[in-house]
Amino acid sequence: YVYIGLGGEGDYIGEGGLVRRADGEEEWSDISKGLPDNPQVRALAIRPDDPKVVFAGTDKGVFRSDDGGSTWELVSQRAELLQRPWYYHRIHAHPTDPERVYVQNTSLWHSTDGGRTYDDIPIPHGDSHDLWIDPNDPERMIEANDGGGNTTFNGGKSWSSIYNQPTAQFYHV
Numbered sequence: 001y002v003y004i005g006l007g008g009e010g011d012y013i014g015e016g017g018l019v020r021r022a023d024g025e026e027e028w029s030d031i032s033k034g035l036p037d038n039p040q041v042r043a044l045a046i047r048p049d050d051p052k053v054v055f056a057g058t059d060k061g062v063f064r065s066d067d068g069g070s071t072w073e074l075v076s077q078r079a080e081l082l083q084r085p086w087y088y089h090r091i092h093a094h095p096t097d098p099e100r101v102y103v104q105n106t107s108l109w110h111s112t113d114g115g116r117t118y119d120d121i122p123i124p125h126g127d128s129h130d131l132w133i134d135p136n137d138p139e140r141m142i143e144a145n146d147g148g149g150n151t152t153f154n155g156g157k158s159w160s161s162i163y164n165q166p167t168a169q170f171y172h173v
Contacts, residue, residue, distance in 0.1 A: 004031070004046060004054060004069055018044070018056060020069050034072030036060045043091035047098060048135060055101050055115060057081065057091040062103065062115050075115040080107070088129070095135040104128040108143060110156065121156040 004020045018041055019028040032039060035058065043057035054065045061077040084105035094100035102121075103109040108128045109118040125147030134140040139155040148167035150159040 004044065004051075018069060031065075031069035033070070034065075035063060042089040043103075045091040045093040045101065047093040048095045050098060053093065053098050055091050055093055057089055057103060062091070062101075064115050076111075076118065078109075078118055080120075081105070081109060081118065088127075090128075090130060092131050092133060095133055095138050097138070102131055102133075104131060108156070123156075124150050124159050124162045 004018065018031045018035070018039075020031045021028045035041075035056070039056075040059040041056050042059065043055075045055040047053035052066060052068045054069050056063045056065075056072070059082060061074050062081055063072045064075045065072050081103045088105055090102075090104040092102040092104075094102070097112075099112055099114045101111045101115045103111075103118065105128065106126055108121045108123050108131070110121050111118045123143055123145060125145045127146040128143060129146070130144040132142045139153060141152050141156065143150045143152070143159070145162075148162040148165055150162060152159050
């Protein structure tokens with residue numbers, strides 16, 4: 001297995017770059033080549049069916065690698081994809097289609113051309129926080145947001161209601 005994660009010099013997590021390590025290797029190697037200097041990597045997605053395809057959401061844009069992070073291509077600098085800090089930014093690779101990717105922050109964004117252009121997928125409530133895509137039926141997804149959770153069976157064309165469950169959001173306990 002090859003592991004890719006957020007990290008930086010001297011450790012494998014928390015410095016803002018990207019690192020990679022294969023099974024049996026002791027050290028993590030920096031794979032931030034091709035990304036802007038000192039990138040603030042906010043989100044990372046690896047294709048489940050092809051781990052060489054990796055997407056990184058940074059403060060500079062969305063990057064794509066087709067060789068497991070050895071090289072990177074800037075595919076989008078769309079402002080709406082970059083408007084939130086790291087704790088509010090997610091990126092998801094489609095489980096079967098290498099050209100489809102989802103980005104979350106205030107909304108849910110969807111690309112069908114490898115991350116170059118995006119369309120907004122209307123969701124019942126804003127502030128999109130997480131997304132589960134069924135690996136056996138990618139049209140079935142569950143999206144979590146400040147209003148609760150929503151389910152779709154048609155790739156986001158329609159969603160279940162957020163008013164069918166009691167939901168609360170806690171900021172401090």
